[in-house]
Amino acid sequence: MTCNLCGTQEATIHLTEIVNNQMVEIHLCETCAQEKGTDFKTHFNFGDLLAGLTDIGKPAKTGERKPSLMRCPECGMTFEEFGKTGRLGCETCYGAFAKALVPLIKRVQRSTHHVGKKPSKISREVRASQDLRHLQERLRKSVQLEAFEDAAHLRDEIKQMEDKIKKGKKSKSE
């Protein structure tokens, strides 16, 4: 596709604008886009971009199921469908597509563990395992900052909490 403005160069930027309540697509080359004043040089199809971060495009090893064929048992969404929209179908999708999603999340978010706010209604176990992870994260940071006194305190706290979680599990199984 060539640029709508200069008509010579290849269009790499595709904008959608609403003019008179109608969607109008504009295709521009990098140079004209800059002249037209858009500061955002890259527009991708979001779903493609996300799926590109997984190994979905690579040929599957023999005997392994192709990730694109994975299907969520709860809502029926396939991973290929996710690749098109960038949206998951239900909470179970996170588990069903874990193999492809976890590396993707890691790449996009630089982390795979939540450490922030949690609902007040969640179970005590979920809460404890989160608190523990939060402490471990703080420990990692204090070691990085060479704040060894803090680190020692945190290590003790972590130990205590781990014991408590273990005990909790035991008393439950008994």
Add this chain to the structure above:
Amino acid sequence: MSSVDVFVNQPAEWLRASGPSSDIVVSSRIRLARNLSGFPFVLKLQQEQQEEIVEVVEDAIKKSDSVKDANYFRYNSLTDLDRQFLLERHLISREHAGEKGEKAVAITPSEVVSIMVLEEDHLRLQTFQSGFNLMEAWRIVTQIDNEIEKNVNYSFSSNLGYLTACPTNVGTGLRASCMLHLPSLVLTKQVHKVLQALAKLNLAARGLYGEGTQATGNFFQFSNQITLGQPEEEIIDNLERVIRQVIDHEKEAREYLREKRKSKFEDQIWRALGTLKSARVLSSSEATQLLSLVQLGVQMGMIQTTLTRQDLNSLFLLIQPAHLQKISGKTLNSTERDVRRADLIRERLLKATL
């Protein structure tokens, strides 16, 4: 009169031109993405389930303390113009305004809080503050989140936190953003450097109306990209630190223009004012660009006027297509709007001493 018209004559919260650093940071916003456990995400919802969620959320809002007074608008009772109007006021997103289906939005009378129901996620809780005030916005939104949660069950995993339809929001579900007015960084052609640096810090810059929109009138929205692995306060703090630096750069650029490029700079600003006072036809992008320069001139004391910064801020909103039509009380096509826009601006500017 349409139900959303209650907002027509009040200044939107984010344009009040008050709060810290409001000469550069126009407004601060926090949004939380939440989904209800036991329902599929929005893409896979049946119509009955959509209706059920709209009901469940209305009930939870009515039972809350801080947002029980909110207006609850069901989309099937709103016209296209109403939605466009709410979009221009940033109370709903482009995506929420556009797609069909059962949807709703709750908006508090002061417009500080808007809760979009069935946007990309079941719930999008947003709070706005004028000026550079993210922590206050966070304090308000987390309180509302707690109150709503008493009557619904959120989708949450111990590993990934709040589960969202798109993995780019998973974890805290939090997007903090500030709208910055950076005319001097644009005039001195430094803004692209700022935007490049932002990307390296995992922060995003967008245009006035969010995702995929272009920067017009020297307005930029800065926001966090990462939602997982950091507590909410840390995400907000990171963004605040960066924005503080950008504020300093914009201030330096303003001083540079005043000292080193005085005559050219003054000329640009006075010409902008001249055009606004005389033009008979103005597109919204031209008007926004010129108003941005006039705002800068007023802030820097170059233009002495009885117009307040809030009056000027309100103009940015009033010249948007749906607002123009609401004020005029009739539908206007694009050419008619450009004429009406120029009239409105002349009217407001000539009323004040400038």
